[in-house]
Amino acid sequence: MPEGKIIKALSGFYYVLVDGELIQCRGRGVFRKNNITPLVGDEVVFQAENNLEGYIMEVKERRNELFRPPIANVDQAILVFSAVEPDFSTVLLDRFLVLVEFNHIEPLICITKMDLTNNEQKQRLEAHKEQYKAAGYEVILTSSETEGGIEQLYPHVENKISVFAGQSGVGKSSLLNVLRPDLELKTDDISSHLGRGKHTTRHVELIKIGNGLIADTPGFSSLEFTGIEAEALTSCFPELQKASENCKFRGCFHISEPKCGVKQSVESGEIPDYRYQHYVDFLQEIKDRKPRY
Structure with missing residues (x-):
């Protein structure tokens, strides 16, 4: 039976990529009985009569998996944080880093909206950049508006499965639109009432950028350390x-x-x-x- 990779999950359907073609599949009924949920990023065995009527028969063993966002076999987590609107938060970044480290996924810190910073904010972020670099992390300062720093991202996504993760409203979709302009992903301004972004990403999907795949994921602002002792x-x-x-x-x-x-x-x-x-x-x-x- 053929094998492929799930690159999108939506409304009970799994879209499996094989030899450049997408096959729409459902999971086997026995999966639910055995508490198996296929995830985006899974390598799977499937059978299909045509491109619209396939069934996933087996989910291969995962190297790693995340539940928020639900994705498997990730090489790298690009943690996207805004410099301002919402303000950069080291405590939230460190929560993300703990979860990424615990799951043995390589992190890359990407701070966006640098074009909106004043000199004092810029200096503070440069200091944080050096501190996180000293801890062993790669940090890139970017702006989707001016496209500053974007060129530094391309080498990091080549030949990898990466997940874009971060709070709502930090500019993940804007960044993806710069990396691949034809995507035209929907973006929203920050809600002035709530002080956070409106949720514009509704599902997990792997998007091809160069020779890599990036998952744009729903934003979220709370993370629990479930499973970490x-x-x-x-x-x-x-x-x-x-x-x-x-x-x-x-x-x-x-x-x-x-x-x-x-x-x-x-x-x-x-x-x-x-x-x-x-x-x-x-x-x-x-x-x-x-x-x-």
Whole structure:
């Protein structure tokens, strides 16, 4: 039976790409019974009489999967955050980074709307850029209006499956429209009443950009650390993980333990205070999480 990749899921149909052709498929009835939900990005085995009447017979093993947004086998997460409107948030960015790190997906930080910043905002964002680069992250400052920094994105998306993720209203669809103008994706201004973007992306779909595929995903503003245990949180902060090699005690949580390499790095300025504080807050959130049975 032929194999292909799901590049779009909509209203119970899965659109499978094989040899440049799209086959419209449904999932087998047994999938629901076995609690299997095919995701965009899945490699699948299918059978089809024609391009409109196919059935997915098997979902191949996934390398990784995300639930918000629902997508599988992602190589890279392009975390899109606006410089202003809405204002850049390190705590929200760090929540995204923790989830991406936990799922073993390579992150790329993309800060948009740089054309709207004043000198003070620009300097602050440049400082954040250097701090995140020091932690091991790639950071690109862009503007969809002036197309500044856009050329830096192209090499990162080649031959990869990437997911665009971020808050509503940060300019994900605008960025995709610049990367591929023929898409003409719908964009909306920020809602002045709510201070956040209107949801313009309704489903997950993989879009071809050069030799890569990018998923434009519905925006969202809250993220839970479901499935992440307290012991795993340090590994989701690369600079904390590195500094923890100098902790005296194995299993150190870097809160009240003596001779902690992480706290020493914070005191020396190697690790920014806000990154450490986010770690502390996230750790408490995980510890306070009610168990699910």
